[in-house]
Amino acid sequence: xxxxxxxxxxxxxxxxxxxxxxxxxxxxxxxxxxxxxxxxxxxxxxxxxxxxxxxxxxxxxxxxxxxxxxxxxxxxxxxxxxxxxxxxxxxxxxxxxxxxxxxxxxxxxxxxxxxxxxxxxxxxxxxxxxxxxxxxxxxxxxxxxxxxxxxxxxxxxxxxxxxxxxxxxxxxxxxxxxxxxxxxxxxxxxxxxxxxx
Numbered sequence: 001x002x003x004x005x006x007x008x009x010x011x012x013x014x015x016x017x018x019x020x021x022x023x024x025x026x027x028x029x030x031x032x033x034x035x036x037x038x039x040x041x042x043x044x045x046x047x048x049x050x051x052x053x054x055x056x057x058x059x060x061x062x063x064x065x066x067x068x069x070x071x072x073x074x075x076x077x078x079x080x081x082x083x084x085x086x087x088x089x090x091x092x093x094x095x096x097x098x099x100x101x102x103x104x105x106x107x108x109x110x111x112x113x114x115x116x117x118x119x120x121x122x123x124x125x126x127x128x129x130x131x132x133x134x135x136x137x138x139x140x141x142x143x144x145x146x147x148x149x150x151x152x153x154x155x156x157x158x159x160x161x162x163x164x165x166x167x168x169x170x171x172x173x174x175x176x177x178x179x180x181x182x183x184x185x186x187x188x189x190x191x192x193x194x195x196x197x
Contacts, residue, residue: 028166039088060148087134
């Protein structure tokens with residue numbers, strides 16, 4: 001009787017992949033959380049202190065630009081009037097919480113975690129881009145051709161790219177055959193264990 005030869009090309013469960021993605025999502029959530037905190041702090045301050053503004057306009061002015069404290073203060077106030085900081089901060093904050101919760105579920109090998117993280121990334125993407133657009137428009141109006149306008153434009157792109165990457169990473173374990181097999185195996189083991197008790 002011939003022995004069965006193990007299939008070298010058989011799909012094996014991959015637990016490391018989803019756990020690695022969960023850790024990366026957790027880092028992404030913390031990054032969004034820091035940005036959200038900064039925006040919500042700015043949204044709650046009607047005026048920035050002179051020292052804060054001087055720090056922000058120091059580099060552009062050293063490059064030969066002539067930005068005044070009043071000019072930056074007007075820029076800050078217009079963003080607050082249009083709720084730019086509030087919209088972006090709230091979207092990134094909500095997205096951060098969802099991505100963080102999703103990463104915990106994903107680390108525990110629960111596929112629902114990926115779906116929660118995708119939802120959080122979607123909220124961050126839509127709200128973040130909308131908030132960045134308001135801030136960029138105000139920068140174009142008040143800071144004219146300053147390098148700070150470019151900085152706010154780049155911030156908008158970064159916000160979109162980071163949100164998209166978080167969503168794409170969260171989707172990977174849900175469509176990967178080895179990860180799906182690992183989810184099924186991990187959750188079936190828990191069900192059998194609970195039934196035996």
